[in-house]
Amino acid sequence: MSTAFRLLLCVLISAPMSGLLARDLQIGVYGSPPFVITDDAAPNSRLRGVSIELWQEIARRRQFQYQFHPVASIPEGMEQLRAGQLDVLVGSLSVTRERTTRVDFTHPYYSAFQGILSRQAGFSLLRLARKFLSGGLPIALGVLLLLLFLVGAVIWKLERDINPHMPGTFGRGVGTGMWFAMVTFVTVGYGDVTPRSP
Incomplete structure (x- = not known):
C-alpha cells in the first residue's frame, strides 16, 4: 500500500510539470544592451545578449522548447506573466521590493553600482x-x-x-x-x- 501511494504521489506531482513541458515555453523579453540586443536588420529580429544567452543555455541544459516574445515595458511583461500569457520574463530586470510581491525572481547575476567621477581640483x-x-x-x-x-x-x-x-x-x-x-x-x-x- 505504501509503495502504491508513493507511486501515485509521484504521478500527481509530475503531471503539472509534464503538461508545462509538452508545450513551448513563452518567454517575454525586455531590456537593453548588453543584456538584450535586437538585430533589427536580421529576419525575424534575431535576439542576442547576456540575458538571452543565459536563457538559451538554461533551456539547452533542461531541454526546454521556447518562443521569444518581446514586450514593450517591464510592467507589461509582469502583467502578461501574472496573466499566464508568459512563462518567464528575461532581460535587464531590476529586483525591487514591490516587484517581489508580484512575481518570483531568480538570483541576480549582475550587480551594478553608481558613482560620480569628477575632475580633481587644483592646489589650494x-x-x-x-x-x-x-x-x-x-x-x-x-x-x-x-x-x-x-x-x-x-x-x-x-x-x-x-x-x-x-x-x-x-x-x-x-x-x-x-x-x-x-x-x-x-x-x-x-x-x-x-x-x-x-
Whole structure:
C-alpha cells in the first residue's frame, strides 16, 4: 500500500510539470544592451545578449522548447506573466521590493553600482588648511600647547630668581620655559637653556 501511494504521489506531482513541458515555453523579453540586443536588420529580429544567452543555455541544459516574445515595458511583461500569457520574463530586470510581491525572481547575476567621477581640483592653501584643521589634530595641538604653557610657567616660577638666563617678566619667562620644555622633550640635550634649581 505504501509503495502504491508513493507511486501515485509521484504521478500527481509530475503531471503539472509534464503538461508545462509538452508545450513551448513563452518567454517575454525586455531590456537593453548588453543584456538584450535586437538585430533589427536580421529576419525575424534575431535576439542576442547576456540575458538571452543565459536563457538559451538554461533551456539547452533542461531541454526546454521556447518562443521569444518581446514586450514593450517591464510592467507589461509582469502583467502578461501574472496573466499566464508568459512563462518567464528575461532581460535587464531590476529586483525591487514591490516587484517581489508580484512575481518570483531568480538570483541576480549582475550587480551594478553608481558613482560620480569628477575632475580633481587644483592646489589650494585653504583646502590644505581645512584638511589639517579637521578631525582631532586641532584638539591635540591645543592640549600640547596648554601642557607646554603649564610646564613653561612652572619652570619660569622655579628658575626666575636663581637663573640669570631666565627672563624676569612673565611673558618672556614662560616663553623661555616652554622652549626649555620642548627642547628637553624632543632631544637629549638642553640646548642653550639649562636649569639651575636643584
